[in-house]
Amino acid sequence: MTLDLMTPSAFRQRLDACAESAYRIRMGVLDEGEAQGEGYVGQALGAADLLAVLYRDVLRFDPADPEWPDRDRFLLSVGHYALLLYSALAEAGVIPRDELATYAADGSRLPMSAMSTYTPGAEISGGSLGHGLGLAVGMCLGLRAQGRTSQRVFTLFSDGELNEGSTWEAAMSAASWRLGNLIGFVDMNGLQADGPTRDVLALDRQEDRWRAFGWHVQRVDGNDLEALLRAVDEATGRASAAGQPHLVICDTVVGKGVPLLEGREKLHFMKIAADEWPVCKQQLTAGHEKRTRR
Numbered sequence: 001m002t003l004d005l006m007t008p009s010a011f012r013q014r015l016d017a018c019a020e021s022a023y024r025i026r027m028g029v030l031d032e033g034e035a036q037g038e039g040y041v042g043q044a045l046g047a048a049d050l051l052a053v054l055y056r057d058v059l060r061f062d063p064a065d066p067e068w069p070d071r072d073r074f075l076l077s078v079g080h081y082a083l084l085l086y087s088a089l090a091e092a093g094v095i096p097r098d099e100l101a102t103y104a105a106d107g108s109r110l111p112m113s114a115m116s117t118y119t120p121g122a123e124i125s126g127g128s129l130g131h132g133l134g135l136a137v138g139m140c141l142g143l144r145a146q147g148r149t150s151q152r153v154f155t156l157f158s159d160g161e162l163n164e165g166s167t168w169e170a171a172m173s174a175a176s177w178r179l180g181n182l183i184g185f186v187d188m189n190g191l192q193a194d195g196p197t198r199d200v201l202a203l204d205r206q207e208d209r210w211r212a213f214g215w216h217v218q219r220v221d222g223n224d225l226e227a228l229l230r231a232v233d234e235a236t237g238r239a240s241a242a243g244q245p246h247l248v249i250c251d252t253v254v255g256k257g258v259p260l261l262e263g264r265e266k267l268h269f270m271k272i273a274a275d276e277w278p279v280c281k282q283q284l285t286a287g288h289e290k291r292t293r294r
Contacts (some may be wrong), residue, residue, distance in 0.1 A: 011229075014057055018225050021091055022052035023288040026257050027281065028087030032103035032110075033270070034277040039104070039112070041270045042261055044084035046252035047156065047187045049225050051088040053232055054154060063093035066120040070151065075136050077157035078187065079126015082114035094121040130164025132157045133184060137170045140179040149181070149241035156185045160192035163201045168213070171245075175214025180243030183235045184215075187222065189252045193268050206249055215247045222250025258283050 025048045033041040054074060062068040076085050083103055090097040095109070102108035109118045115125040124135050136155040143151050161167050174182050186206070190197050197203055210217045216238060220227040228250065235246040255261030258280045261270070272280070 015226055015229060018049075018052045018056050018229060019288075019291065021056040022049050022225065023257075023284070025052055025084070025087045025091050026284055028090055028097065028100050029083050030258075030277065030280055030284065032083040032086065032100050033272065035101050036104050037274065038269065038271045039083055040080045040268070041083070041272065042254035042264070042268070043078075043081055043158075043187065043189060043191075044087070045258060045261065046189050046254045046256045047081060047084055047222065047250070048087075048256070049223055049228055049252075050156065050185055050187075050250055051084055052091075053225070053229055055088045055092045057229065058232055058236060059154070060151075061092070061094075061121075066094055070148070072151055073123050073136075073139055073153045075124050075132050075139070075153065075155040076114050076122070076126055077124075077132015077135075077155055077161060078129060079113040081156070081158075081187075082110070082112060082122075082126065085114055085122065086110045086119065089119070089121045092121075095119070129158070129161045130166045132161070133167050133170035133174075136182055136184070137174050137177070137179060140174070140182050141177065143181070144179075144241070152181045152183060152236065152239055153179075154183045154185070156187060158192070159186055159188045159190065159197050159203055160200070162186070162197075162203055162206070163192075171210065171213045171215065174245040178242040179245050180238075180240035182245040183232075183239060184245065184247045186247065186249045187252055188249055189254050191254055191268060210247050210249075214244065216244040217247045217249065219249040219251070222252040223256050257287055259287075 026045055029044040033039045059072045061071040089095045103110045104112040113127045114122045116122045132155050136153050140153050194200055207217045207219055218231045220231045231248045
């Protein structure tokens with residue numbers, strides 16, 4: 001059903017389901033972080049709404065068969081967001097939820113940076129930033145060569161990866177080869193390892209830049225589930241075997257949903273005290289309950 005034909009009540013049901021999923025994904029992120037006492041928790045909390053929309057509402061996949069040939073592909077370019085991917089995979093039923101407690105432990109299938117050789121449902125290995133969009137382009141071309149024209153390839157990359165030349169080579173290639181089944185998302189949270197992204201390399205006028213490269217572009221508040229869901233609906237509604245690739249720029253807040261962590265200094269890699277984890281979870285639950293009462 002297209003968005004134009006969807007009734008308001010049907011859309012509200014989808015939105016509510018995504019909100020519940022986003023809450024559980026964020027709680028899973030906190031469980032993983034607590035198991036290690038540290039991690040890239042802030043970014044994962046900020047991008048959780050997008051993963052909830054994708055895994056709860058959009059992606060076509062089989063939880064019992066992560067290698068199902070007709071699945072959509074989701075590529076996590078920004079590998080250190082792995083704890084977000086793992087929580088989403090647990091929410092989707094691909095991995096057991098209690099396995100999240102093994103995050104980054106020796107021998108775990110859930111290493112700190114996502115690796116396709118270890119984790120069911122992880123399409124690519126992460127770590128070297130700037131390679132995800134290029135891999136997505138290659139995957140689209142591979143599917144085309146196999147005659148698989150209905151599968152869609154989604155990829156999430158960070159604003160810091162816009163500093164990488166490989167990202168722009170891939171952007172140019174995707175438009176040139178008319179990869180209309182490619183849908184990219186930029187997590188525009190304004191932070192990277194060396195500090196605010198604006199202090200490292202200017203990221204202004206991103207919409208104009210991507211449109212100049214031949215992409216269909218939207219920009220939304222990545223923590224506004226309704227806006228996000230509508231943007232993804234538009235992108236998937238325009239997806240085609242040959243056409244414009246699609247980009248959704250998502251402005252997000254690092255640590256979203258946990259006031260204790262939002263705006264905290266040194267957010268890129270967080271060390272969180274043992275007595276703070278229960279507070280984080282209480283704040284997350286209180287915020288979710290406040291939303292559901294509205």
